[in-house]
Amino acid sequence: MPSPHAPPPTPRLARRTTGVLTSLLLSAGLVLTPTSAVHADPLERPNPPVISSTDYPECTTESCEAAGGTGVAGTFVLQAMDDDVVAFDHGWSGPPINRVPAVNGTATLELTPPGYGGWSLYARAVDADGNVSSTVYYSFVVDRLSPPVAGWDLESGPHSVPLANIVPNGPALVPGGETGWAADARLIGVDTADLDGAGHFTAGTGVVDTTRSFSVAAWVNLSDKSTDGNVIGVDGENMSALYVGYLAALDRWVLGVPHTDTQRHRWSYAIAPEAVTVGQWTHLTASVDRETDTASLYVNGELSAQTALPEAWAATGEFRVGNALYRGELTAHWNGRLAAVRVYDRALIAEDIVRGRDDNRPLMWPALTGHWNFDNDCCGEAIDLSGWDRWLALHNGTSFDVGHDWSGYGMVFDGVDDYAATAGQVLRTDNSFTLSAWARVDADTDFGVLGIEGAEQSAISVDYDA
Known part of the structure; x- marks a missing residue:
């Protein structure tokens, strides 16, 4: 029992009692006026949210x-x-x-x-x-980002079948008109689709739903700037639902979307700011985002242009590569090379093209054209692990020893006349490419690490300058 001289007990309120009380009478004799405020114990932790x-x-x-x-x-x-x-x-x-x-x-x-x-x-x-x-x-x-819903390499080589769909059970491309194949056009040892303005490919209907977000992409190499050239289209009754390719009047890469599938219509255009270079491989991506009603054109992985989109309409006809349907007629026949056509049922962004997301490789994933780690050698040669069978032959006493991480092997050169070389060309030096290797200096003297021979000199050399 408390002492008669002790202060009245402190009232205890639940943590949720924090507001101003209009009246409260406690049996201990404490009265709170209408302006009294009661707060939670400052040492008590709040409940988690x-x-x-x-x-x-x-x-x-x-x-x-x-x-x-x-x-x-x-x-x-x-x-x-x-x-x-x-x-x-x-x-x-x-x-x-x-x-x-x-x-x-x-x-x-x-x-x-x-x-x-x-x-x-x-x-x-x-x-x-x-x-x-x-x-x-x-x-x-x-949710994991969806991989392509369709794709065709349009190249024949050890890693691809030119007209087969990369998606199991997906439709193959069917050639129409005059279609050809160019040897070593993009990758050495590969034949690439080559159209001269009279050929095209189709894949049937239902490849992509144009009323929802979707994207298409391809590697392109224009041969002739005198006429328009369309890379990818999806047919309606009168028009293709999109035009992605070359517009001769502007000398630009463009992404065009007709507002309606009629003979008379308006267009929304995303137009790249730079002129097109003939004979240069370029990666084009057209992204249609129906959540924002925006179409984006990416050139070599960089956002080049955007445009607002009208209301979507359904293109239920042929998916085509190499021309477009315009007012009921096939036109804008592509003149040049094409490779690696891809179709997605979602809007792509730059990261999808140059870096990749989730488990999906980026669209501009570089092709590995030679790989030698020297752990496996045979008959005086280093085996190529890239799948292209481009073995490195060892010359003038070049040998193998412990590699850079002490878990494998590396080549050893005497600094006089030792070298290793492939029997033929590995890549094209008029396209983008990368060389890399681990190297260790054992003597303070100039030496070459990597090089690609031309007729008179190396197109590139990676050297050590003492």
Whole structure:
């Protein structure tokens, strides 16, 4: 029993009692006037928040369905369980450190998950006294970005079949008109599709839905700038749903979208700012984003031009490569080489083209044309691991010894006349290319590491200059 001289007991209120009370009479004799404020214990931690999202549903013991996608933002709501919460910390790992204010006990966040697969959003509540709750997490699964829905290499070599679809059971390309093949046009040892303005390819109907987001891409090499040349089109009754290729009147790469499938219509154009160079391989990507109604033209992986899109219309006819349907007639026949046509059922961005996302390789993934690690040698030669059988022959006493990481082998040269070389050409030096190797200097003297021979001199040499 308390002493008659002791102060009355301190009233204890639940954490959620933080507002102004209009009246309250306690049996201990303490009366709070209408202007009295009652706050939670400053040493008591708030309850953790509740996290929710309709864009990325939470995994449960019963289900865990993937949603969204890499690069796709979602709305996440943090809801306080106490009235005096003034902020939240959140992040993709714990402890979360990104602080945002709470408005009426809530914070609505637009967040983009870092990648595909399983992720957790971590969060904690912060009250007016600076107390921080324990951390909670919200687990969900980000859907993997879809690979191409169709693709044709248009090249014959050890790694490709020219007209076959890279997607199992997908339609093959069917040649029409005068189609030809050019040897060593892009890759040494490969025949590449070569059209002279009279040929084309088709793949039937239903390849892509033009009323939704989609993208198409290809490597192109223009031979003649005197006429228009279309790379990829999808037919309606009168028009192709898109035109991606060369427009002679402007001397530019363009992405054109007709507003309607009629004889008379308007166009939306994305026009590249730079003139086109004949005989130069260029990568073109046309991305149609129906969430933003925007069409984007990428040239060699860089965003070159964009345009607003009209309302979509369904092109249910042929998917074609090398020409376009214009007012019911086939026109804009391509004059040049074509390779690596790809079709996606989503809008692509630059990262898809030059870096790749999820498990998808970038569209501009370089072709490996030679690879020698010297762990496997036979008969005085180093085996080529690239699949092209371009073995390196060792000359004048070149030998093998321990490699750069002590787990394999490397070649040893005497600095006088030792060298190793392939029997023939490995790549074209008039296209982009890269050479790389590990090298170690054993003597302070000039020497060459890598080189590609021309008729009179090396097209490139990687050297050590003492």
